[in-house]
Amino acid sequence: MKRTVWVMGLGAALSLAGARNAGAADAPTFTKDVAPILFAKCVSCHRPGEVAPMSLLKYEQVRPWSKAIRQKVTTREMPPWGADPRYGKFANDMSLTDAQIQTIVAWAEAGAPKGDDKDMPEPPAIATGWTYGEPDYVISMMAPYHVPPEGEMPNLSFFSPIPFKEDRFARLLEWRPGNRSVVHHGTADARELPSGGKLDAGGEFIYDDGTKENDAQNFRLQRSERSIQNALAGIRLGGAGGVRLTDYVPGRTAMPISDPNVGTRLPAGMYVHWGMHYQPTGRPEIDQSRLGIWFTEKTVVQEVYRRQVGDPLPSSADRTGFFRVQGVDIPHNTRFMREELGWPNLEAGVDNYEVMSFTPVTEPITLFGFTPHMHLRGKDKAWFVTYPDGRQETLLSIPKYDFNWQNYYELAHPIKIPSGSVVSSVAHYNNGVSNKFNPAPDKEVYWSEQSWDEMYCPFVVYTVDSQTIKSAPSKSTSGTSSKSAKSGKQRPQ
Numbered sequence: 001m002k003r004t005v006w007v008m009g010l011g012a013a014l015s016l017a018g019a020r021n022a023g024a025a026d027a028p029t030f031t032k033d034v035a036p037i038l039f040a041k042c043v044s045c046h047r048p049g050e051v052a053p054m055s056l057l058k059y060e061q062v063r064p065w066s067k068a069i070r071q072k073v074t075t076r077e078m079p080p081w082g083a084d085p086r087y088g089k090f091a092n093d094m095s096l097t098d099a100q101i102q103t104i105v106a107w108a109e110a111g112a113p114k115g116d117d118k119d120m121p122e123p124p125a126i127a128t129g130w131t132y133g134e135p136d137y138v139i140s141m142m143a144p145y146h147v148p149p150e151g152e153m154p155n156l157s158f159f160s161p162i163p164f165k166e167d168r169f170a171r172l173l174e175w176r177p178g179n180r181s182v183v184h185h186g187t188a189d190a191r192e193l194p195s196g197g198k199l200d201a202g203g204e205f206i207y208d209d210g211t212k213e214n215d216a217q218n219f220r221l222q223r224s225e226r227s228i229q230n231a232l233a234g235i236r237l238g239g240a241g242g243v244r245l246t247d248y249v250p251g252r253t254a255m256p257i258s259d260p261n262v263g264t265r266l267p268a269g270m271y272v273h274w275g276m277h278y279q280p281t282g283r284p285e286i287d288q289s290r291l292g293i294w295f296t297e298k299t300v301v302q303e304v305y306r307r308q309v310g311d312p313l314p315s316s317a318d319r320t321g322f323f324r325v326q327g328v329d330i331p332h333n334t335r336f337m338r339e340e341l342g343w344p345n346l347e348a349g350v351d352n353y354e355v356m357s358f359t360p361v362t363e364p365i366t367l368f369g370f371t372p373h374m375h376l377r378g379k380d381k382a383w384f385v386t387y388p389d390g391r392q393e394t395l396l397s398i399p400k401y402d403f404n405w406q407n408y409y410e411l412a413h414p415i416k417i418p419s420g421s422v423v424s425s426v427a428h429y430n431n432g433v434s435n436k437f438n439p440a441p442d443k444e445v446y447w448s449e450q451s452w453d454e455m456y457c458p459f460v461v462y463t464v465d466s467q468t469i470k471s472a473p474s475k476s477t478s479g480t481s482s483k484s485a486k487s488g489k490q491r492p493q
């Protein structure tokens with residue numbers, strides 16, 4: 001019986017091979033056709049020590065995955081790039097072309113042949129240090145953090161002082177995880193410390209009553225009156241969430257901006273707030289992430305803003321932006337939490353909850369890019385501009401939002417937006433069972449920072465055209481010590 005099945009199997013395989021005979025000779029091979037694609041689009045993550053589960057550098061490593069690869073590239077789940085190709089052109093677009101997908105599919109269907117060894121390209125050079133060379137200055141997390149081998153980790157907060165005596169401007173910031181396999185993603189903001197406590201040696205905030213901001217129990221009890229008051233106090237002091245410096249997702253360490261006259265402000269006396277999302281690996285791991293800083297070279301710069309659609313321009317009065325939540329207009333006020341502003345919760349089962357936001361462009365600005373941020377109920381997100389003549393353009397559309405892949409979408413060409421325009425954004429949420437990422441479809445979801453709650457943060461990166469800011473260029477070392485930049489260690493002063 002066994003034998004018969006084997007023979008039939010072989011027969012089927014033979015006839016299949018026969019049917020394809022014509023094309024088989026020129027079926028794509030790994031060494032000639034597929035390796036160059038994987039080297040260009042996959043191995044930044046799929047290599048030892050990186051975030052992806054398997055290395056795709058060698059034929060022997062790739063061969064067992066050929067079917068999975070075929071499936072993931074056809075569905076466009078890999079490489080993880082969420083933008084609808086119909087809108088916008090992005091400098092860092094990592095998606096595959098249709099032709100590349102066809103090559104991979106044809107290769108997998110032909111039985112994943114290796115091809116001739118002499119066709120094999122050199123593997124790409126692997127950056128072991130900083131991607132852009134040695135930074136001018138480095139701010140590290142204050143101490144290594146020990147990530148437990150398992151369990152769900154809340155978003156953790158760490159602070160490191162920004163040690164400059166005056167505001168400095170960075171033309172580039174690069175986030176280097178100390179341990180790439182465990183840093184799932186992270187955010188770096190410039191913030192004040194929360195009130196009513198102090199930092200410990202590891203840069204974790206301890207409230208006067210001895211509880212840690214990072215205490216998981218604290219988060220679990222986050223609906224308590226006390227934790228809401230703490231959060232509000234922090235927000236009122238530091239501004240809503242502080243000022244976004246940069247963030248890290250696997251495969252991307254920096255959000256480069258092509259214009260050398262543009263810089264991110266590092267406010268003197270404030271702190272780098274590290275929002276760390278660690279993903280346990282099954283082994284105890286240690287991370288100490290670092291922020292590499294390259295200062296602007298000009299003495300006059302424009303400040304780059306990473307703000308949300310709905311926030312007013314920095315030069316316009318507060319409350320000019322507004323939100324439309326489930327069809328109801330809610331004025332914006334950065335001093336209050338969304339809950340306080342009357343955003344309704346996401347009820348259990350609601351599957352198309354809509355939030356929109358609008359930023360009136362009260363003076364000319366230049367757009368550089370976008371980053372989505374929602375949690376596990378986030379479904380889709382899009383950015384638009386409506387010009388003064390009423391014409392509307394889609395800037396970026398992410399039809400299937402994925403919490404794991406909060407990319408920076410860097411415009412290939414910055415876009416000038418004239419005064420009188422409106423930049424807007426829309427997002428939908430699915431708190432029902434049809435959302436496969438929904439951890440608890442039976443629960444009502446609040447608006448808050450924890451990943452089991454929800455957020456709506458359509459980031460937009462821009463400069464205000466009229467702005468000229470005096471900046472200390474890179475040659476100036478005022479307030480810094482080049483020694484600490486080299487060692488990569490920075491202790492509080």
Ligand code: HEC
Pocket residue numbers: 037038041042043044045046051052053065068069070072073078079080094096250251252404
């Ligand atoms: C930005 C980082 C990144 C890039 C680029 C990337 N991957 Fe992945 N890939 C991941 C991660 C992380 C996972 C595991 C989690 C997941 O499936 O999302 C993964 C999972 C996969 C899987 C599924 C593995 C499994 O366990 O089933 C396949 C197949 C895959 N990738 C193929 C590719 C191919 C082919 C490319 C290039 C065309 C690519 N990936 C590009 C990060 C990346």
